[in-house]
Amino acid sequence: MYQDIFLPIVFELSLSSDQRCLTSEWKKLIHELLQVYLKQFCNDDLYIIGHVKALAVLGKQDYIKFSCSNNSGNIDIQDHGCQEGISEVDVTINSLVANICESESRQMMEKACQALKNSKEISNLKIDIKKNSKPKQKHHHFHNSKVSDCPICNSHNH
Amino acid sequence: MFSENQKLLKKRPHIILFSGFLGSGKTSLMLKSIDILASAGKKCAIIINEIGDVGIDNRQMRMLDYDVFDLFGGCVCCTMKVTLEATINHLLETQENLDYILFEPSGMANPQSLYPAIVNCGYEESDIENVFIFDVTRIDVYENRMKQLFSDSLDLAKCVVINKIDRVQDKQITTADKMVSARRPDLRVFKMNINEELEPVYKNYLIGGSE
Numbered sequence: 001m002y003q004d005i006f007l008p009i010v011f012e013l014s015l016s017s018d019q020r021c022l023t024s025e026w027k028k029l030i031h032e033l034l035q036v037y038l039k040q041f042c043n044d045d046l047y048i049i050g051h052v053k054a055l056a057v058l059g060k061q062d063y064i065k066f067s068c069s070n071n072s073g074n075i076d077i078q079d080h081g082c083q084e085g086i087s088e089v090d091v092t093i094n095s096l097v098a099n100i101c102e103s104e105s106r107q108m109m110e111k112a113c114q115a116l117k118n119s120k121e122i123s124n125l126k127i128d129i130k131k132n133s134k135p136k137q138k139h140h141h142f143h144n145s146k147v148s149d150c151p152i153c154n155s156h157n158h
Numbered sequence: 159m160f161s162e163n164q165k166l167l168k169k170r171p172h173i174i175l176f177s178g179f180l181g182s183g184k185t186s187l188m189l190k191s192i193d194i195l196a197s198a199g200k201k202c203a204i205i206i207n208e209i210g211d212v213g214i215d216n217r218q219m220r221m222l223d224y225d226v227f228d229l230f231g232g233c234v235c236c237t238m239k240v241t242l243e244a245t246i247n248h249l250l251e252t253q254e255n256l257d258y259i260l261f262e263p264s265g266m267a268n269p270q271s272l273y274p275a276i277v278n279c280g281y282e283e284s285d286i287e288n289v290f291i292f293d294v295t296r297i298d299v300y301e302n303r304m305k306q307l308f309s310d311s312l313d314l315a316k317c318v319v320i321n322k323i324d325r326v327q328d329k330q331i332t333t334a335d336k337m338v339s340a341r342r343p344d345l346r347v348f349k350m351n352i353n354e355e356l357e358p359v360y361k362n363y364l365i366g367g368s369e
């Protein structure tokens with residue numbers, strides 16, 4: 001039994017302000033949001049961070065990528081281009097953490113969003129977490145027993 | 159006949175597989191490798207298999223203006239295997255003068271399971287340039303929870319990149335090195351910080367090694 005314990009959970013957030021904000025301000029805010037999210041479990045041995053990564057889309061070719069790939073909770077940030085003065089940013093977060101179920105992770109994300117709502121950085125910040133439109137998968141798909149071992153769990157789960 | 163087959167094989171693009179655990183640095187190294195290959199005038203195609211309903215790496219690649227073939231919606235198992243095979247065949251049929259296919263599987267996939275699909279496209283297992291990215295900050299995970307994955311990854315690797323060396327102390331790098339050589343003393347090992355300019359030895363290996 002190994003990697004099957006990492007359940008992929010996706011959050012799609014929409015952040016908006018009543019004012020145009022600088023890229024650096026959005027970056028700081030999203031960084032903080034991810035920090036608050038991660039802090040809730042990264043110090044607990046039970047949870048193993050596989051990879052928590054986020055892409056904030058600023059424009060057609062401009063983005064900020066955030067990445068946390070171990071339990072230190074440190075977040076790496078990579079910028080590409082920058083759009084100055086935007087009032088809305090869409091953020092996709094892909095969270096692969098062992099031993100956290102979707103509802104638990106969602107609660108932690110909601111808590112993080114709540115904590116950031118009164119941010120002084122961004123005027124009148126609104127954060128919307130989109131509801132998952134896709135049906136939940138209990139585990140990754142693996143329907144065809146004729147094929148050889150599944151790379152994720154070596155067929156321990158099927 | 160033999161020489162005809164060889165001619166066909168010659169025309170086939172090289173396949174480079176960037177394997178490694180979640181968050182190890184596969185996308186980062188693949189992006190740098192594409193740049194290296196493109197500067198050498200090589201034509202590359204990219205295949206990504208990302209776990210989760212919505213991909214991040216594929217979006218990032220597209221924003222950087224790369225054409226990406228997604229194997230989307232989950233892991234490279236069952237149906238995805240068929241998709242991988244179909245995608246490679248599609249590339250072989252439609253992309254003229256393609257020199258390289260670069261493939262980043264999900265960090266949750268055991269690389270062993272990807273080989274049959276590639277072999278079904280006419281490659282030999284030994285043709286697959288498997289670059290195993292060994293994130294040195296993850297020694298404990300490999301040692302304690304994912305031993306099997308680690309040995310499977312090493313067994314298939316053509317070279318190992320021990321990365322994130324800027325994040326740890328020398329003794330951890332030595333430990334990582336020993337973990338590799340204990341199982342595969344023959345393997346070429348590169349130690350690097352992928353976020354920096356890559357060293358010429360890796361560049362040469364990438365271009366020369368698969369030529």
Ligand SMILES: Nc1nc2c(ncn2[C@@H]2O[C@H](COP(=O)(O)OP(=O)(O)OP(=O)(O)O)[C@@H](O)[C@H]2O)c(=O)[nH]1
Pocket residue numbers: 051053066067069076077078178179180181182183184185186187215264265321322323324325350351352353
């Ligand atoms: N400091 C440092 N950071 C690195 C190095 N290699 C990769 N990273 C960082 O590690 C993080 C994860 O890198 P990715 O390239 O996204 O890893 P990945 O293996 O593609 O991740 P998944 O596709 O989610 O499994 C990024 O923030 C990279 O900048 C390195 O050598 N040094």
Ligand SMILES: [Mg+2]
Pocket residue numbers: 184185186215262
């Ligand atoms: Mg990646």
